[in-house]
């Protein structure tokens with residue numbers, strides 16, 4: 001398979017061997033691809049931006065003799081330009097290992113959204129959860145199965161079969177199969193002590209548990225074997241640790257993942273033991289992966305050390321969230337592999353411009369504060385204290401940066417003028433085709449800065465942002481004018497543990513007055529019900545809209561004296577889901593903003609569809 005990707009192509013003449021190479025590839029129907037659609041194939045000789053080129057493997061010299069003469073010069077050029085890159089698979093476990101972090105809880109909707117986002121970015125594996133542990137994970141697999149996630153493989157996670165039980169009779173094994181994922185991650189014990197003293201099984205029974213489980217699960221899915229406590233286990237009993245890997249490999253596992261479960265191993269030891277694991281399993285057709293925890297603040301360094309030693313899969317979580325001190329942060333892993341280390345490609349050679357957005361999306365979805373000093377994607381990662389003219393700073397700042405912040409979708413910040421909303425604005429402006437309107441862009445930018453100082457964050461509230469742009473460009477027509485709402489809350493039925501609330505809403509549509517009331521479990525629910533009830537006669541499509549998720553957080557408003565409440569609402573209909581936001585010192589007022597934005601977004605969407 002020859003795969004070439006490049007966004008840049010230089011005009012002819014191409015050197016004859018390149019011409020010949022492509023001609024022969026097509027004549028033989030060899031799979032090769034290059035991006036850039038209508039553009040002619042790239043000219044490797046003249047490439048000025050090498051990082052986009054990925055050549056994974058070239059396998060045609062023996063069977064296709066015509067190609068042979070063209071390969072050496074191709075390879076020589078690629079090597080000279082450092083373009084022969086080894087692909088490293090990225091395995092995300094944010095939804096399983098990440099959700100074990102203190103204070104982290106994902107709703108079903110959160111999990112689906114994160115999985116979709118990860119697939120959009122081309123993450124190779126997304127671990128969805130542990131189907132035996134809870135119904136939410138079962139529901140997750142049920143839904144995600146119906147979706148097209150491109151090349152991304154969803155994995156279910158679970159343990160080896162119980163002792164003295166057949167794999168096919170084990171409830172955990174059955175749940176894993178029922179999840180219906182193309183890939184199953186099986187975790188087993190490496191450490192002899194864990195087998196004998198925690199599981200209470202003989203060392204041989206542990207090997208049988210690993211082998212039989214891998215064989216059973218491998219009948220319908222690809223099996224990734226996670227070797228728990230591999231590094232500690234190897235230190236205690238190296239021969240046995242390797243035996244456990246061989247048990248999984250001989251049963252058909254495709255990947256053997258070495259886990260530093262306690263997170264205390266140093267990089268040089270990781271490299272040494274990874275080398276031993278590769279050596280000990282070299283008779284099998286398997287790849288080695290690495291799964292590190294951050295207890296010594298070395299999770300990323302340890303993952304990279306394993307890659308240097310030959311591992312080809314890295315497991316971790318977005319932003320490094322996870323139990324105790326967390327997992328390897330895949331953001332840093334990907335950025336380092338793609339942008340800094342030589343010789344590797346991740347995500348099929350895609351660029352890393354979405355990392356900042358992805359990082360913030362996961363924080364917002366997990367309802368966590370961003371980590372300002374987070375490498376690569378933190379707000380402070382490229383922040384410079386100013387004092388000079390902005391131009392001069394922008395120029396000088398480069399000499400204080402290890403990479404161009406744009407490569408990871410982040411931006412330089414000069415700490416006198418806040419520009420944090422810019423990347424968002426550019427993306428949305430392009431969607432609305434207003435990027436050339438300088439005046440409007442400036443207006444939007446200053447409004448976003450003002451709102452961010454009040455505690456707004458638009459990363460997870462694209463629909464509110466959309467409406468904001470409509471308002472600022474005078475293309476917003478409200479579908480209703482609220483006149484007032486009133487909430488009566490506090491009725492409590494102790495027998496049924498439910499808090500009742502009632503909301504009354506008065507609003508105007510055109511010149512007609514509408515007035516209605518509804519009950520709900522709690523004030524926001526009542527408000528939502530009353531709003532839709534009042535509007536639905538005029539706008540029946542609101543009946544198909546659902547409120548999917550509701551989040552509240554106390555935020556520090558920029559220079560304000562009072563703490564603000566930020567409400568995020570996720571709504572959906574049959575076609576899409578959308579996020580809205582409200583900020584106020586009053587939780588009901590913030591919720592009202594987010595609710596009315598959600599409804600307006602739906603109605604504007606409908607109008608646009610009718611016009612189209």
Ligand SMILES: [Zn+2]
Nearest residue numbers: 097261291293
């Ligand atoms: Zn883990």
